[in-house]
Amino acid sequence: MSSVIKVDNLSKIYRLGLISRRTIAEDLNKFWSRITGKENPYLKIGETNVRSVKGKSDYIWALKDISFEVKDGERFGIIGKNGAGKSTLLKILSRVASPTEGKIRIKGRVASLLEVGTGFHPELTGRNNIFLNGSILGMTQKEIKSKFDSIVDFSGVERYIDTPVKRYSSGMYVRLAFAVAAHLEPEILIVDEVLAVGDAEFQKKCLGKMHDVSEKEGRTVLFVSHNLQAIKNLCQKTIILNNGELFASGETEEALKRYNQLNREIKITAETHVNNIKNRRGSGAIRFTGIDVLDDTGNKRFEYELGETVRFKISYRTFKEMQGITLIVALLSGLSRECLTLACYDIVKSKVEPGVTGEAVIEFNDINIKPGEYPLYFELIDNKLNSYSKDVVDDITAPLVIKRNDYAEKKSFDPSKPSGFFETPSRLTLNEIFRESDRIRA
Amino acid sequence: MSKNYSDSDWTLEIKPVSGWFNFHIKDVWRYRDLLLMFVKRDFVAVYKQTILGPFWFFIQPILTTITFTIVFGKIAKIPTEGLPPMLFYMSGVVCWNYFSDCLTKTSSTFISNAHIFGKVYFPRLVSPLANITSLLMKFGIQMLLLTCFIFYFIANDADVHPNIYILITPYLILLMAGLGLGFGIIVSSLTTKYRDLTFLVGFGVQLLMYATPVIYPVSALPDEYKSLVKLNPMTSIIETFRFSFLGAGSFDASNLLYTTVFVIFVLSIGIVIFNRVEKTFMDTV
Ligand SMILES: Nc1ncnc2c1ncn2[C@@H]1O[C@H](COP(=O)(O)OP(=O)(O)O)[C@@H](O)[C@H]1O
Numbered sequence: 001m002s003s004v005i006k007v008d009n010l011s012k013i014y015r016l017g018l019i020s021r022r023t024i025a026e027d028l029n030k031f032w033s034r035i036t037g038k039e040n041p042y043l044k045i046g047e048t049n050v051r052s053v054k055g056k057s058d059y060i061w062a063l064k065d066i067s068f069e070v071k072d073g074e075r076f077g078i079i080g081k082n083g084a085g086k087s088t089l090l091k092i093l094s095r096v097a098s099p100t101e102g103k104i105r106i107k108g109r110v111a112s113l114l115e116v117g118t119g120f121h122p123e124l125t126g127r128n129n130i131f132l133n134g135s136i137l138g139m140t141q142k143e144i145k146s147k148f149d150s151i152v153d154f155s156g157v158e159r160y161i162d163t164p165v166k167r168y169s170s171g172m173y174v175r176l177a178f179a180v181a182a183h184l185e186p187e188i189l190i191v192d193e194v195l196a197v198g199d200a201e202f203q204k205k206c207l208g209k210m211h212d213v214s215e216k217e218g219r220t221v222l223f224v225s226h227n228l229q230a231i232k233n234l235c236q237k238t239i240i241l242n243n244g245e246l247f248a249s250g251e252t253e254e255a256l257k258r259y260n261q262l263n264r265e266i267k268i269t270a271e272t273h274v275n276n277i278k279n280r281r282g283s284g285a286i287r288f289t290g291i292d293v294l295d296d297t298g299n300k301r302f303e304y305e306l307g308e309t310v311r312f313k314i315s316y317r318t319f320k321e322m323q324g325i326t327l328i329v330a331l332l333s334g335l336s337r338e339c340l341t342l343a344c345y346d347i348v349k350s351k352v353e354p355g356v357t358g359e360a361v362i363e364f365n366d367i368n369i370k371p372g373e374y375p376l377y378f379e380l381i382d383n384k385l386n387s388y389s390k391d392v393v394d395d396i397t398a399p400l401v402i403k404r405n406d407y408a409e410k411k412s413f414d415p416s417k418p419s420g421f422f423e424t425p426s427r428l429t430l431n432e433i434f435r436e437s438d439r440i441r442a
Numbered sequence: 443m444s445k446n447y448s449d450s451d452w453t454l455e456i457k458p459v460s461g462w463f464n465f466h467i468k469d470v471w472r473y474r475d476l477l478l479m480f481v482k483r484d485f486v487a488v489y490k491q492t493i494l495g496p497f498w499f500f501i502q503p504i505l506t507t508i509t510f511t512i513v514f515g516k517i518a519k520i521p522t523e524g525l526p527p528m529l530f531y532m533s534g535v536v537c538w539n540y541f542s543d544c545l546t547k548t549s550s551t552f553i554s555n556a557h558i559f560g561k562v563y564f565p566r567l568v569s570p571l572a573n574i575t576s577l578l579m580k581f582g583i584q585m586l587l588l589t590c591f592i593f594y595f596i597a598n599d600a601d602v603h604p605n606i607y608i609l610i611t612p613y614l615i616l617l618m619a620g621l622g623l624g625f626g627i628i629v630s631s632l633t634t635k636y637r638d639l640t641f642l643v644g645f646g647v648q649l650l651m652y653a654t655p656v657i658y659p660v661s662a663l664p665d666e667y668k669s670l671v672k673l674n675p676m677t678s679i680i681e682t683f684r685f686s687f688l689g690a691g692s693f694d695a696s697n698l699l700y701t702t703v704f705v706i707f708v709l710s711i712g713i714v715i716f717n718r719v720e721k722t723f724m725d726t727v
């Protein structure tokens with residue numbers, strides 16, 4: 001198999017100094033003060049204008065010396081924490097952004113889905129938006145026409161196809177948008193974390209479609225996701241980005257193992273702004289400043305056997321007044337990432353001022369969750385009734401891994417019986433079934 | 443699918459931005475369907491707008507014309523080359539509107555499309571090209587209005603003489619579109635650096651109208667201003683337009699040639715700058 005994408009020593013630098021657009025007035029002012037020999041009025045205190053001193057903080061290496069190859073027909077995963085550079089990499093591959101150094105060579109037509117529904121116009125009908133979005137993604141009118149029925153079919157919104165999309169529910173909107181993208185026929189399909197939206201069933205359908213696109217039609221798929229399960233199911237090869245650098249690459253199994261190692265180092269700070277971390281949500285009235293997963297001897301670890309003790313130690317800091325603080329610890333399960341609450345405690349019951357820091361430990365003894373891998377979910381909310389969440393983080397640590405052992409046998413029940421979320425002893429007793437029709441006959 | 447690529451078959455090479463002259467004009471042609479879709483979108487969007495919507499296209503030039511007729515015709519008594527003032531002003535206003543719409547609309551290309559540009563690649567030039575094409579709809583409606591007025595005045599024996607030079611109108615439209623596009627994409631490239639530029643341009647365009655024979659004929663100017671106003675590339679366009687539709691003034695091919703050269707010049711500079719900025723723009727938003 002030959003390579004269809006070859007990335008050589010790719011680097012991308014964002015210059016923070018250039019980000020803020022100026023006004024002409026500011027520049028004229030600067031110019032004027034230079035002529036009159038006054039101090040630059042826009043220079044911040046403690047900051048100098050000397051280029052060499054300007055230094056590190058002004059530059060971000062979003063990508064640093066990345067090299068890899070993607071083979072024809074491969075399903076290729078890209079994972080990494082927030083800010084690792086995944087989107088930047090995909091943007092460069094899609095020609096939305098330009099690299100600073102290095103080069104990329106590509107064979108064949110590329111279609112990228114960095115977002116679903118780019119360019120959808122709310123006033124246009126579903127039908128018109130299919131054509132608009134399709135052309136934005138690079139399809140010709142003829143192509144779209146020939147695939148129109150199939151697109152509508154896949155989206156499942158045929159009843160509303162002549163209704164303006166502003167009337168669509170967000171689910172319908174996403175379905176229609178993905179349907180268009182799914183019918184692109186590029187040699188290479190690039191998909192960023194777009195499946196985070198949409199319901200579980202639809203996500204499954206999308207993943208299935210991506211699988212088909214690769215398996216049946218021999219296309220190459222590059223796929224970024226937070227959902228490790230999806231990566232595991234879909235991708236043959238995976239690379240891990242960490243702080244803009246290539247941390248590991250190889251078979252997905254291997255790469256995921258390395259990723260879990262990487263995640264053992266947990267570093268989040270209260271200062272990290274909400275907007276910088278995409279999967280940190282909430283109003284910001286309170287922030288997690290640390291999250292640790294410990295065993296009963298206080299060692300950090302993420303793999304546990306059934307029956308062991310797990311402690312979640314969290315610390316926080318408040319930024320606004322809170323009526324009280326509630327902590328929720330939950331596991332995310334399966335492809336659809338259902339949220340399974342493990343514990344919900346009022347950790348502080350009275351009013352808290354801004355600037356307070358605190359710590360809480362929740363301990364679970366005799367853990368009996370069904371063996372598997374569970375991404376962790378932490379949430380802090382205000383005790384006030386109907387409060388919005390104040391800080392939510394998930395995937396910030398490695399997933400909790402529960403391993404099978406003889407726990408079940410010790411509790412003397414059959415471990416092969418399916419028993420939902422918990423590995424709790426259970427026994428099935430069936431009562432006789434009565435049918436309505438039976439009663440009529442009797 | 444059979445894809446037997448050999449190692450030299452790379453179809454696309456992505457490299458750091460370098461140089462000012464790496465164009466992909468061919469790409470623009472490949473995306474002509476997208477241009478049509480953008481135009482269609484603009485049509486529907488206008489149509490679905492407020493109650494006024496397309497109605498506004500009629501009202502605006504009529505009100506402007508009436509205002510000009512009163513202020514400049516009746517009060518300031520600026521001559522109109524013997525034409526009915528209504529027609530004189532309206533012809534100027536219709537042309538000026540198209541040019542200034544093209545300029546102001548395309549000058550916000552990067553700002554108003556930042557969202558799409560950040561997510562999909564297509565030759566960015568498609569957006570401003572779609573803008574000037576969509577604006578033809580408004581121009582067309584206003585031309586229709588103007589034509590009605592011309593017929594009305596002719597029916598009432600006014601001294602109005604449309605002539606064969608009308609055939610040159612498509613070329614005039616092309617020049618106006620080119621001029622608006624050229625200036626517009628230069629400004630839009632600069633707005634990625636200076637965010638207050640858009641407002642300045644809006645204001646500048648308003649002032650520029652007074653340096654263009656919209657409310658006065660060149661013939662009414664003192665000689666020392668004549669050559670100055672003729673430096674304005676819009677001058678020959680509006681003068682020629684009036685001459686062909688209303689039969690007043692004169693046709694001066696050399697002035698039109700000057701405008702043509704000017705338009706080509708501005709467009710070339712615009713495309714070079716735009717082409718450069720479109721590659722680095724996403725880093726700055
Ligand atoms: N336009 C930009 N200007 C400045 N910094 C940026 C820009 N886009 C991304 N970055 C920075 O580059 C880094 C990588 O971002 P990104 O590729 O979005 O990460 P990921 O998708 O892996 O979460 C982050 O530190 C981010 O803040």
Ligand SMILES: [Mg+2]
Nearest residue numbers: 086087088193
């Ligand atoms: Mg991202």
